[in-house]
Amino acid sequence: MNTDLVIVGGGAAGLMAGARAGELGMRAVVVERKHNPGRKLLMCGNNRCNLTSDRSVPDLLSGYGDPVATFLSPALTAFPPQALRRWFAERGLETNVHADGRVFPASERADDVLHCLTDTLRDLGVPMVTSCPVTAITRNGEGFTIAADAITLTAARVLIATGGVSYPKTGSVGDGQKWAKALGHRLVPYRPGLAGVEFVEGWLAPPRDISIPDVALHVLSGGDVAATLNGEMLLSRRSARGPCVVNATRAIARLGLRDFSFTVDLCPQHSAEALLALLTAQVTKGRNTTVGDLVSASRLPRSLAVDWLRQEMGLRLDGAVRPEDGPLLRRLVDALKSWRPAVRRIRPLKEAMVTIGGVVLEDVDSATLESRCCPGLFFAGEVLDVDGPTGGYNLQAAFAMGRFALASLSHSFGGRVLVTGRSRSPLPKRSPKVRGPSRAGRRRGGNHGTGRGRRTRR
Numbered sequence: 035m036n037t038d039l040v041i042v043g044g045g046a047a048g049l050m051a052g053a054r055a056g057e058l059g060m061r062a063v064v065v066e067r068k069h070n071p072g073r074k075l076l077m078c079g080n081n082r083c084n085l086t087s088d089r090s091v092p093d094l095l096s097g098y099g100d101p102v103a104t105f106l107s108p109a110l111t112a113f114p115p116q117a118l119r120r121w122f123a124e125r126g127l128e129t130n131v132h133a134d135g136r137v138f139p140a141s142e143r144a145d146d147v148l149h150c151l152t153d154t155l156r157d158l159g160v161p162m163v164t165s166c167p168v169t170a171i172t173r174n175g176e177g178f179t180i181a182a183d184a185i186t187l188t189a190a191r192v193l194i195a196t197g198g199v200s201y202p203k204t205g206s207v208g209d210g211q212k213w214a215k216a217l218g219h220r221l222v223p224y225r226p227g228l229a230g231v232e233f234v235e236g237w238l239a240p241p242r243d244i245s246i247p248d249v250a251l252h253v254l255s256g257g258d259v260a261a262t263l264n265g266e267m268l269l270s271r272r273s274a275r276g277p278c279v280v281n282a283t284r285a286i287a288r289l290g291l292r293d294f295s296f297t298v299d300l301c302p303q304h305s306a307e308a309l310l311a312l313l314t315a316q317v318t319k320g321r322n323t324t325v326g327d328l329v330s331a332s333r334l335p336r337s338l339a340v341d342w343l344r345q346e347m348g349l350r351l352d353g354a355v356r357p358e359d360g361p362l363l364r365r366l367v368d369a370l371k372s373w374r375p376a377v378r379r380i381r382p383l384k385e386a387m388v389t390i391g392g393v394v395l396e397d398v399d400s401a402t403l404e405s406r407c408c409p410g411l412f413f414a415g416e417v418l419d420v421d422g423p424t425g426g427y428n429l430q431a432a433f434a435m436g437r438f439a440l441a442s443l444s445h446s447f448g449g450r451v452l453v454t455g456r457s458r459s460p461l462p463k464r465s466p467k468v469r470g471p472s473r474a475g476r477r478r479g480g481n482h483g484t485g486r487g488r489r490t491r492r
């Protein structure tokens with residue numbers, strides 16, 4: 035065997051797995067298709083990288099929902115958000131918690147997260163081969179042959195961390211799923227998760243982004259509410275996005291809904307009756323009350339309110355409302371509490387933040403992340419049928435699985451001890467707070483093929 039372990043894919047899961055292999059002193063190689071690793075990681079959170087969440091593990095698990103939650107539970111329990119943040123902090127990358135619980139690097143730069151990972155690989159001497167698309171993984175006696183155009187590796191174990199199929203330009207194109215199928219695994223068909231939504235109404239695609247800060251979006255199917263998602267709705271020229279919209283697309287895909295519609299509550303903080311009472315009091319109290327004054331009870335921004343009132347109710351923002359206009363107030367409350375924008379379509383998978391579908395979870399042991407069909411083969415990250423809502427859930431899952439797979443990989447398998455290198459201490463013997471680039475790193479001026487100098491913030 036060339037090596038004990040080949041990790042295919044240098045994304046969030048593969049890089050974290052490589053770092054853990056280095057900490058454990060395993061002989062491992064990371065093989066990456068692109069000329070620089072972590073391209074999707076760099077896009078995360080609008081290049082700011084929402085790398086995890088401040089929620090507790092039980093809270094996170096309820097966000098993923100089953101079957102993902104049951105599968106992820108061992109990995110997340112072993113490497114929860116607090117441990118992830120500590121891991122990065124020990125390597126010089128501090129993180130901050132935003133008011134909504136999302137966690138970002140203090141620098142708000144995704145490249146700092148990537149460099150922290152690639153620096154760790156470099157410091158621990160874990161090689162990474164870039165510009166090297168693996169073309170096939172086949173069984174070779176007790177181990178595997180990993181074939182790429184330029185090189186062929188043999189390894190006792192393989193970890194497939196090749197990601198989902200969204201944003202294929204980042205390098206994740208579904209290769210891992212194809213090899214998994216060839217090696218006897220079942221696949222769940224792909225669907226877009228965390229994608230934008232196009233509405234039929236042209237005025238809901240404004241030339242400049244408009245944010246409606248806090249709405250409750252109900253997904254209706256067969257007359258029933260199938261899911262309710264809360265949070266911001268962001269209208270843009272291309273599609274509607276924002277947490278409540280993209281999470282709705284995940285719910286639609288996970289629930290397998292074909293026929294569905296949206297009802298949006300623009301005033302989730304008030305019940306219909308409370309809102310009616312509020313508006314009635316406003317009209318009774320104030321002189322010269324306008325429709326615009328009343329709409330301000332909702333979170334509807336003024337820039338949208340003009341069109342919304344005209345299209346939904348045939349009213350003008352400056353139209354007067356008198357105390358005797360009770361039916362109009364009732365209509366306004368109904369419209370604010372159950373606005374029904376018409377969905378034209380969900381944006382395609384290639385534009386989705388996550389892929390729903392992939393390697394069937396029952397074919398992989400959640401306690402080890404080893405295949406049940408092909409011993410010695412491990413999986414981590416979005417290549418599996420694992421996805422979560424927006425808010426750091428997906429990177430947390432990928433990092434936790436990448437690290438967790440190494441726990442079982444590093445143990446003996448079939449009576450043979452895998453770890454062949456000398457066990458290293460988890461960190462180089464220097465303070466992470468003050469550590470500068472290694473001499474070799476400075477000479478190279480590079481970070482494992484990322485093409486940039488060291489950037490980890492201190």
Ligand SMILES: Cc1cc2nc3c(=O)[nH]c(=O)nc-3n(C[C@H](O)[C@H](O)[C@H](O)COP(=O)(O)OP(=O)(O)OC[C@H]3O[C@@H](n4cnc5c(N)ncnc54)[C@H](O)[C@@H]3O)c2cc1C
Pocket residue numbers: 042043044045046047048065066067068071072073074075077078079080083084085086166167168169195196197198200201204205206207208209210386387388414415416417425426427428429430432
């Ligand atoms: C625009 C956008 C924003 C996002 N923002 C966030 C966010 O803020 N927070 C969050 O939690 N999640 C976010 N996500 C989701 C998150 O990025 C993914 O869930 C996560 O990156 C998955 O990690 P992974 O390691 O499984 O796969 P990837 O990160 O996709 O990595 C897979 C790697 O495998 C390599 N590879 C594929 N095939 C081969 C092959 N044949 N040979 C060699 N290498 C191969 C690819 O080049 C790639 O580098 C976002 C996604 C997108 C698209």
